[in-house]
Amino acid sequence: MYDDLRELYQEVILEHGKHPRNRRQPAGCNRHALGRNPVCGDAFVIYLTVDDDGVVRDCGFKGEGCAISMASASMMSEIVKGKTLDEARRLFETFHGMATGDGEAVDTDGLDEDDLDRLQALSGVRRFPIRVKCATLAWHTMQAAMDGVNEISTE
Amino acid sequence: MTVMRQHPIAAPLHSSGVNDYDVAAVRADFPILDRTVYGKPLVYLDNASSAQKPRAVIDTVRRVYENDYANVHRGLHYLSGAATDAYEAARETVRAFVNARSVKEIVFTRNATEAINLVAGSYGRAFLKEGDEVVISTMEHHANIVPWQLLRDEKGIVLKVVPIDDAGNFLFDAYERLLGPRTALVAVTHASNALGTVTPAKAIVRAAHDRGIPVLLDGSQGAVHCGVDVQDLGADFYVFTGHKLYGPTGVGVLYGREDLLDRMPPYQGGGEMIRTVTFEKTEFADLPAKFEAGTPPLVQAIGLGAAIDYITALGLDRIAAHEQELLGYATDRLSDLPGLTIVGRAEDKASIVSFTMDVAHPHDVGTVIDRAGVAVRAGHHCAQPLMQRFGVTATARASFGLYNTKAEIDILAEALLGVRELFG
Numbered sequence: 001m002y003d004d005l006r007e008l009y010q011e012v013i014l015e016h017g018k019h020p021r022n023r024r025q026p027a028g029c030n031r032h033a034l035g036r037n038p039v040c041g042d043a044f045v046i047y048l049t050v051d052d053d054g055v056v057r058d059c060g061f062k063g064e065g066c067a068i069s070m071a072s073a074s075m076m077s078e079i080v081k082g083k084t085l086d087e088a089r090r091l092f093e094t095f096h097g098m099a100t101g102d103g104e105a106v107d108t109d110g111l112d113e114d115d116l117d118r119l120q121a122l123s124g125v126r127r128f129p130i131r132v133k134c135a136t137l138a139w140h141t142m143q144a145a146m147d148g149v150n151e152i153s154t155e
Numbered sequence: 156m157t158v159m160r161q162h163p164i165a166a167p168l169h170s171s172g173v174n175d176y177d178v179a180a181v182r183a184d185f186p187i188l189d190r191t192v193y194g195k196p197l198v199y200l201d202n203a204s205s206a207q208k209p210r211a212v213i214d215t216v217r218r219v220y221e222n223d224y225a226n227v228h229r230g231l232h233y234l235s236g237a238a239t240d241a242y243e244a245a246r247e248t249v250r251a252f253v254n255a256r257s258v259k260e261i262v263f264t265r266n267a268t269e270a271i272n273l274v275a276g277s278y279g280r281a282f283l284k285e286g287d288e289v290v291i292s293t294m295e296h297h298a299n300i301v302p303w304q305l306l307r308d309e310k311g312i313v314l315k316v317v318p319i320d321d322a323g324n325f326l327f328d329a330y331e332r333l334l335g336p337r338t339a340l341v342a343v344t345h346a347s348n349a350l351g352t353v354t355p356a357k358a359i360v361r362a363a364h365d366r367g368i369p370v371l372l373d374g375s376q377g378a379v380h381c382g383v384d385v386q387d388l389g390a391d392f393y394v395f396t397g398h399k400l401y402g403p404t405g406v407g408v409l410y411g412r413e414d415l416l417d418r419m420p421p422y423q424g425g426g427e428m429i430r431t432v433t434f435e436k437t438e439f440a441d442l443p444a445k446f447e448a449g450t451p452p453l454v455q456a457i458g459l460g461a462a463i464d465y466i467t468a469l470g471l472d473r474i475a476a477h478e479q480e481l482l483g484y485a486t487d488r489l490s491d492l493p494g495l496t497i498v499g500r501a502e503d504k505a506s507i508v509s510f511t512m513d514v515a516h517p518h519d520v521g522t523v524i525d526r527a528g529v530a531v532r533a534g535h536h537c538a539q540p541l542m543q544r545f546g547v548t549a550t551a552r553a554s555f556g557l558y559n560t561k562a563e564i565d566i567l568a569e570a571l572l573g574v575r576e577l578f579g
Contacts, residue, residue: 002193002526009519009577040518041535041548064548066516067578128522 007124017067022077026058035141046141073138092139098123184209195528203554215461245460254384259442262409267375268298270394270409275302277419285311287339292317294347297537323350323499341370345377349536350499351507360389380505402462406455423448478506481555506555514578517551524570
């Protein structure tokens with residue numbers, strides 16, 4: 001097997017892909033959005049429970065996709081829990097930079113090192129440009145949910 | 156010459172099993188087959204999406220641009236005459252290929268999609284009324300669904316869908332039951348791009364004609380794999396595209412029965428398709444120019460003519476036998492792989508094998524085997540209703556053309572074992 005494939009399909013990715021966390025609509029969910037990738041037909045609904053202080057109390061998702069998109073949604077649902085909306089946005093910006101390979105300018109001050117390490121695991125996708133949207137679909141959809149947009153399409 | 160890895164049960168590299176079909180010589184006609192991807196020999200199994208081009212086509216296109224290029228049907232100069240002759244000669248080549256009665260029945264379009272849109276936009280708009288029914292099948296490509304939905308939204312026609320069984324067979328009895336007094340058109344595929352199913356096109360046409368209903372056949376795959384005789388099939392419209400038939404992109408074909416095309420209004424307006432224009436009134440040109448507004452894809456059409464000459468010289472029957480042998484071999488090899496399910500096991504199939512794997516999503520399958528040099532399509536194949544019929548969002552699809560070999564199928568099978576190793 002080839003090194004860049006091993007880098008893309010790391011154990012943690014395969015594990016999240018097979019056993020995704022938070023694949024449910026959380027109780028008290030007050031924001032959601034549907035995200036589609038029209039190229040491949042993948043579709044995810046991301047659910048957020050955001051409290052009055054703007055903190056994400058819970059995050060879940062429903063949908064079906066490839067190992068990359070499933071793992072990304074699963075890991076995102078764990079990472080954004082307990083974060084403020086602002087932190088969640090900055091995590092997405094950081095991850096977007098990692099996934100596309102042009103993320104130098106993102107300010108990661110104050111973001112959790114562990115979270116950044118976990119996101120790093122998905123950054124192998126930058127060697128597979130066709131698959132970047134698989135990794136970012138859940139995040140784009142979460143951002144739409146935060147912005148009050150109920151449906152997005154990556155293209 | 157491409158170097159292949161040996162597999163213990165691989166057939167001899169250059170033998171297709173068909174005695175006089177020399178696949179090594181055929182491969183030598185396709186320059187791209189010499190290249191590598193990620194350092195591996197290219198194993199191109201995405202032919203149902205688009206086929207590679209033989210040198211004869213590439214050279215023809217270059218020769219036209221280098222020596223014989225000018226616009227067609229205008230300009231009283233030598234080169235315009237030469238380009239017009241070559242363009243019209245390509246039309247005659249296409250006519251002979253599908254056995255149409257007249258070159259007036261051959262309209263060049265951009266692709267098969269545009270040919271279907273032409274029929275929907277011209278025939279459909281002019282002759283279909285609210286409540287009229289158009290019969291399609293579960294296996295249609297989006298190109299033979301969406302144009303009719305647009306017409307439905309505009310005119311209030313009704314779409315009826317012929318079901319298939321779990322193997323992907325066209326259910327003929329159900330089809331006949333759908334034909335009724337309001338059926339105004341049947342528009343079905345000749346061969347499914349996603350499953351490979353070859354439909355009983357001749358019987359489909361006969362059943363419709365018995366009731367006075369015209370039939371459009373989508374031959375995007377059928378023209379490549381089935382051999383087309385529009386008179387024998389009886390089709391009223393038959394559409395296909397050049398790039399899947401080893402020709403250039405940007406050119407497709409609409410065959411239409413002359414009496415129908417004659418009655419149909421133009422699809423687009425512009426130059427080429429007129430006889431005289433004043434601001435008060437335009438007199439349209441005769442067939443087929445009436446449906447070829449603007450400068451046509453003339454170089455691509457000439458290239459398509461070269462592609463048809465190439466496959467005709469190879470022998471359509473011999474190509475079909477070679478492809479059927481590859482289909483049988485691939486079906487056996489892939490059926491032996493653990494956790495792999497072939498989607499589409501119709502009795503009559505073109506050389507297309509769609510499949511899913513229990514351990515990995517089709518996109519992950521595609522990404523992994525791509526690194527082994529194997530190009531397949533992974534996705535919904537522009538046939539989402541068909542995917543829904545089988546309860547999947549996507550499949551991986553290996554589709555075989557005239558230059559593929561059993562050794563390449565062995566490489567595919569080995570790469571799929573690699574998927575299992577990674578995800579299993």
